[in-house]
Amino acid sequence: MSNHYETLGVTRDATGEEIKKAYRKLARKYHPDVYEGADAEERFKEVSHAYDVLSDPQKRQVYDATGNENGTPGGFGGGSGFQGAGFAFQDIFENLFGGQGGGQGPIPRTQRGQDALITVRIDLRDAVFGVNKKIEVDTAVLCPTCQGSCCREGTTVQTCEICRGRGQVQRPVRSILGQVMTVTACTACQGHGTIIPDPCNECGGEGRVRSRKSLTIKIPAGVDTGNRIQLGGQGEAGPAGGAPGDLYVEIRLNKDAQFTRRGDDLYASMTVPMTAAALGTELTIDTFDGTQQIIVKPGTQSGEVSTLRQLGVTHLRGQGRGDLLIELVVETPTKVDAAQEELLKQLARLRGEEFTEGRLNTANGVFAKLRDKLGHL
Incomplete structure (x- = not known):
């Protein structure tokens, strides 16, 4: 019996990955469709059997201990059957061939391109009315030289000589039932069935190149942060002239210095002098629709809201x-001169508010009257 380690050309302390790498190299070398020697099939069987033993931890342990894989519990001769041996055809195929199945024919080179996502920032005014915005996108585009053929000018793809255009090859696998044939993707053409002997210099045989392109997109009125706009066919170009994917534009609103958005309503605040709030006045405010007038009624209190209808954000659907809602903030003076102070005191006296030593006297006046009224309830 040949030494399995020598057959694969690895040492006895080789890792599983080293064993797999050695096997794949020898399997490609001695494959009957490639190797021209008369002993090609026998060598391929020997390499496959060595890998079958050394790639299984249980079998390898028995082999290292006894020098063969038979007649030991857990091995083929242990009488434990297929389940006892831990033998599964799917596991063997995945271990040997990386999980690549067969029977599906060659893999097309032409594939649809990937979708792309970019973020675009806009001002609040643009969200109110909508805007046409120019953007630049770094993406994959059709190769201008080969137009997606992947080949140098004057050349074409050729049928793979290894798999003869099928994209797959048959390989014998040694099992407890004897030798079986499995179908795997051809490694020479990567399963495409064709090869590119003379690839395009510009795209390297991809059929597409990276480039920057400019687009003008229409952003509808009413969009908000997080909304996405889908642009069909504006994503990455597919390999080998494949259809492009889609481009998604995600909206982000810039913070506005004057207005705050809540849903489709806009909010702002305006400061009103104490005297103007008491007497009433008319204020102006600059909005996205131009200058608007706000009527402040006499006796307006801080926190009252004035509503301007239909001056908010356009409904997206x-x-x-x-609406535009304006909160009125009544401003109380923090510093007054002597003349202003005297006038305020006179106003307080006229309103029944008495001062003693510069302070409001709550023993009499409106506060005392209010206390008396509450006491009689």
Whole structure:
């Protein structure tokens, strides 16, 4: 019996990955469809059997201990059957051939390109009315030299001589049932059935190149942060002239210095002097629709809201727009001169508010009257 380690050309302490690598190299070398020697089939069987033993931890342990893989519990001669041997055809095929199945024919070189996603930032005004925006995208585009053929000018793809265009090859595998044939992807052509003997210089045989292209996209009114716009066919070009994928544009709104968005409504605040809030006034505010007038009624309190209808964000789905809501913040003066202080005191006295030593006297006046009223309830 030949030494399995010598057959594969590895040492006795070789790792599983080293054993697999050695086997694949020898299997390609001695494959009957490639190797021209008269003993090609016998050598291929010997290499496959050595790998079958050394790639299985249990079989390898028995082999290292006894010098052969038979007549030991857990081996083929242990009488434990297929389950006892831990023998599964699917596992063998995946271990030997990387899980590549057969029977599906050659793999097309032409594939659909991947979808792409980019982020675009816009101002709040653009979300209110919509905007046409120019963007630049770094992506894969059809090779301008070969137009997706992948070949140098004047040349074409050729049928693979190893698999004869099938994209697959048959390989014998030694099993407990004897030698069986399995079908795997051809390694010479990577399963395509054809090879590119003279690839295009610009794309290297890919049929596409990286480039930057400019697009003008229409961003509809009403979009908000997180919304995505799908542009069909504007994604990456596919290999070998394949159809391009789609491009998705994700919207991000820039923060506005004046307005805050909540849904389709806009919010802002305006400061109103104390005297103007008490007497009433008319204010102006610059909006996305131009200058608007706000009526401040006499006696307006801080926190009251003035609503300007249909001056918010356009509804993304449906008609009309949201509202613009203005919160009025009454400003109380923090510093007053002597004349202003005297006027305020006079106003307080006229309103029944009494001052003692510069402070509001709560023993009399409106606060005392209010206390008396509450006490009689």
